Amino acid sequence: MKMMKLCFLMLTLFLGLSSFAKDGEQIRYLPVQDAGRIKPFDTFAKETLELIYGKKSYKETEDKPSIKAQWVVLTWMLAPESWVARPLFEVKHHELLEQLGLSKERKHFTGKELFESEKFANLMQDLQNKRETKEKLTPYYQALQRIENQFFVFREMASGRLLKVYPVPEKDAWLSVAELPTEAQAAFLEISKSVANHLGLVVQANVTEEQKKQVAQQLDQAVKQFEALALKSDTAKYSASHKVETEVAYNDLHPFRWAYSFYLLASLVLLFIWIRNLQKGMPIAWTLLAIGFIIHTLGFAFRVYLAERPPVSNMYETVIWASWGAVLFSVILEINYRFKVMLLAGSLMGLFALIVADSAPAILDPSLQPLEAVLRSNYWLIVHVMTITISYAAFLLAFGLGDLGMIYYVIDPIKHEDKIQKITTGVYRAMQIGVAFLAPGIILGGVWADYSWGRFWGWDPKETWALIVLLGYIIVLHARLVGWLKNFGMLASGVITFSLVIMAWYGVNFVLGAGLHSYGFGAGGIEYVVVFVALHLLFVGYAYLANRLQKSV
Numbered sequence: 001m002k003m004m005k006l007c008f009l010m011l012t013l014f015l016g017l018s019s020f021a022k023d024g025e026q027i028r029y030l031p032v033q034d035a036g037r038i039k040p041f042d043t044f045a046k047e048t049l050e051l052i053y054g055k056k057s058y059k060e061t062e063d064k065p066s067i068k069a070q071w072v073v074l075t076w077m078l079a080p081e082s083w084v085a086r087p088l089f090e091v092k093h094h095e096l097l098e099q100l101g102l103s104k105e106r107k108h109f110t111g112k113e114l115f116e117s118e119k120f121a122n123l124m125q126d127l128q129n130k131r132e133t134k135e136k137l138t139p140y141y142q143a144l145q146r147i148e149n150q151f152f153v154f155r156e157m158a159s160g161r162l163l164k165v166y167p168v169p170e171k172d173a174w175l176s177v178a179e180l181p182t183e184a185q186a187a188f189l190e191i192s193k194s195v196a197n198h199l200g201l202v203v204q205a206n207v208t209e210e211q212k213k214q215v216a217q218q219l220d221q222a223v224k225q226f227e228a229l230a231l232k233s234d235t236a237k238y239s240a241s242h243k244v245e246t247e248v249a250y251n252d253l254h255p256f257r258w259a260y261s262f263y264l265l266a267s268l269v270l271l272f273i274w275i276r277n278l279q280k281g282m283p284i285a286w287t288l289l290a291i292g293f294i295i296h297t298l299g300f301a302f303r304v305y306l307a308e309r310p311p312v313s314n315m316y317e318t319v320i321w322a323s324w325g326a327v328l329f330s331v332i333l334e335i336n337y338r339f340k341v342m343l344l345a346g347s348l349m350g351l352f353a354l355i356v357a358d359s360a361p362a363i364l365d366p367s368l369q370p371l372e373a374v375l376r377s378n379y380w381l382i383v384h385v386m387t388i389t390i391s392y393a394a395f396l397l398a399f400g401l402g403d404l405g406m407i408y409y410v411i412d413p414i415k416h417e418d419k420i421q422k423i424t425t426g427v428y429r430a431m432q433i434g435v436a437f438l439a440p441g442i443i444l445g446g447v448w449a450d451y452s453w454g455r456f457w458g459w460d461p462k463e464t465w466a467l468i469v470l471l472g473y474i475i476v477l478h479a480r481l482v483g484w485l486k487n488f489g490m491l492a493s494g495v496i497t498f499s500l501v502i503m504a505w506y507g508v509n510f511v512l513g514a515g516l517h518s519y520g521f522g523a524g525g526i527e528y529v530v531v532f533v534a535l536h537l538l539f540v541g542y543a544y545l546a547n548r549l550q551k552s553v
């Protein structure tokens with residue numbers, strides 16, 4: 001662990017993202033106790049702003065510059081009345097907007113528009129009545145629940161009760177700004193004054209860079225003085241915040257965004273080589289893919305170090321893990337077959353999955369959260385959860401290859417028969433890899449269930465759908481083995497059977513929301529997933545008709 005910490009601190013310095021990188025940014029590294037862990041204020045501010053505004057920076061109008069999350073969230077506490085009249089709160093659900101009497105053309109509204117009407121109080125009562133029925137909340141009530149959370153978070157932050165920055169030996173939890181003892185309160189007041197001075201200079205004209213630097217340094221000094229008091233109050237608790245510099249570096253680096261950028265470049269190069277049947281250019285593609293894969297792996301290393309657990313505890317982490325696995329399996333298959341299409345499909349699926357994970361933070365929560373009690377076993381997270389989800393990576397690769405094969409059936413299956421055969425081989429091998437991981441993963445899950453819940457198998461929805469996925473792919477593999485499925489059938493199966501994976505992976509957690517695997521439950525995105533699945537089923541049907549027409553000519 002010490003060696004890992006040293007490596008990450010060296011990396012932080014190498015990237016130029018340490019706490020001394022810029023004047024006036026020491027506030028980002030202020031340790032905050034939130035959601036069961038200690039995190040830098042930078043993370044706290046971005047997560048808080050994203051919950052309320054939907055983004056990690058605030059921009060009131062197009063002609064005004066973006067404001068960083070740390071300044072926005074701090075000024076909620078310093079001057080909350082100025083934010084109540086600004087379009088800060090994101091509401092996108094059309095039915096809910098209709099109930100509130102607000103325009104569907106907008107998605108950001110002021111606190112006065114949302115919370116000071118009688119309609120809001122009535123809706124909150126409706127939500128409470130719905131909760132008492134203990135039914136799964138519909139998308140409408142989920143949107144209503146988000147507004148409730150926005151109202152609570154803004155109110156608590158404005159009052160100083162949400163920001164917990166001061167540990168004391170007498171309590172398990174840290175003290176909030178509103179609860180600070182006299183000396184610490186005075187120190188935090190200095191931070192508030194320095195923030196006001198710093199932000200004031202930013203908007204003023206005719207201010208020299210030297211003046212800005214001086215005020216920024218005063219802010220940094222005020223933060224450090226407060227941190228010294230907090231450390232003195234409870235050294236043991238405050239020492240647990242030693243990872244804040246690394247976490248801020250992780251936030252600034254955005255490793256998964258860089259990873260999919262390189263996957264995109266690799267995909268474009270590979271697509272050009274594959275379509276033109278070129279024999280040159282592969283070293284460029286390999287280099288781009290390798291850079292993306294290394295950065296992807298680095299992102300995992302950051303999360304493992306920061307959370308001290310395998311990065312597969314929620315939907316977001318399993319998506320980025322599966323995308324990593326899809327790229328890895330494509331590399332292995334490409335090394336063995338030299339078809340180029342293996343690498344193309346892997347880079348496309350890695351690109352697709354990472355974009356989905358990065359663009360839907362309200363659905364796939366990227367925040368680092370403490371583990372649920374039932375998951376607090378790194379051993380079982382590795383041998384069961386990582387095994388199951390890496391099987392999804394292989395099936396994701398088979399899905400991508402199946403899509404590519406369908407395209408050739410639409411274009412001209414006779415002309416591209418050789419390419420179709422190569423893609424079919426890739427689908428078959430990817431499915432074999434997936435089954436080889438999924439079967440033991442299910443068995444290991446049963447062993448963990450016996451250890452945690454006292455029974456090996458209980459037909460829990462998650463268990464049942466994992467078994468359905470396994471049986472579905474086994475049927476496809478056996479059908480291919482005995483000759484029931486030809487090339488088109490195998491490619492179509494790669495696309496269609498992935499719908500079972502989507503149900504086991506997403507559907508059980510986000511649609512059914514039932515069973516003992518409640519720690520994985522979430523909400524949102526169902527309309528996008530339904531459209532995604534439906535479009536691919538229609539595409540397979542269209543490719544089938546195109547294939548029949550080609551044969552009849």
